[in-house]
Amino acid sequence: MTGLPPGGGRQTAPPLVAIAGPTGTGKSGLSLELAERLTAHGGPPVEIVNADAMQLYRGMDIGTAKLAVEERRGIPHHLLDVLEVSEASTVADYQADARAVIADIQSRGAVPILVGGSGLYLSAVLHDFRFPGTDPALRAALEEELAALGSETLWQRLRDRDAEAAAAIDSGNGRRVVRALEVIQLTGRPYSASLPDESRQWRPATVLLLDVPASGREGLKEVLAGRARGMFAGGLLDEVRALRDRGLEQGVTARRAIGYAQALAVLRGRQSLEEAVDETIQLTWRYVRRQRSWFARWGDAVRLPAGDPGLVDAAVSAVVPR
Secondary structure, three states, rough: OOOOOOOOOOOOOOOEEEEOOOOOOOHHHHHHHHHHHHHHHHHHOOOEOOOOOHHHHHHOOHHHHOOOHHHHOOOOOOOOOOOOOOOOOHHHHHHHHHHHOOOOOHOOEEEEEEOOOOOHHHHEEEEEOOOOOOOOHHHHHHHHHHHHHOOOHHHHHHHHOHHHHHHHOOOOOHHHHHHHHHHHHHHOHHHHHHHOOEEOOOOOOOEEEEEEOOHHHHHHHHHHHHHHHHHHHHHHHHHHHHHOOOHHOOOOOOOOOHHHHHHHHHHOOOOHHHHHHHHHHHHHHHHHHHHHHOOOOOOOEEEOOOOOOOOOHHHHHHHHOO
């Protein structure tokens, strides 16, 4: 293992590091390597904070590529397996929880590494983001429309009112579409105006953004297709069958996760296994495109090529002053 950049003595790491990027670019692997390198040669201890919305859920392991405990190299990990699949996950709750965990890690003299691909969750922690209020009656009316008309119809309404917000929200994510429409009606302003201000940080942080160059996009697509096939071949249906007994179908967040929704459709007899795998592949690639669109706005991020042989050295150089 290569040491830290030369300079002698104890190295000073930044107060907060974030590793972001599209699905399949190796964020978890880099977080482990970087943590070990930062602690080498008398550096401060490092702890990892999850920023993948679906890895918050207990039992959602195969379909989220969650690191098993024995794969975490003894490095403390936070905000994994903290919700039941029947519980809703909200960005506001995650922001409060993640910031509290980060503050606690820093109070102990350790360095937190925030890792994940959920752009809104990451932005809510890293950037200046205050949540608009809510109106129960308005929310209930919009949810009734959602049930009657479907998410695609409401998403088209959102697109007419705020094209920028619609571009950032999947048309199948009825919950987020409803929230966007609610904020527009409550504030009289575009929902996009309430999104995080990426120019203002919550507290000092070094953000590493992983992606593959344009020439490697087809390769990443093949990797993600192989991952989807491997999930189903590796027991995803059994995992989802067990999660049904724990309330997965009653949850408003977990049951919509890519791969899990398709596995549920197979178990209900609404899709064949082949159809479920194909749909998972298509939706995963669509999600990658949305992730790229979100992270493209992060002008201060250090952009690193996923899979590059010098990736870890480049990451260390970016976060440790010489």
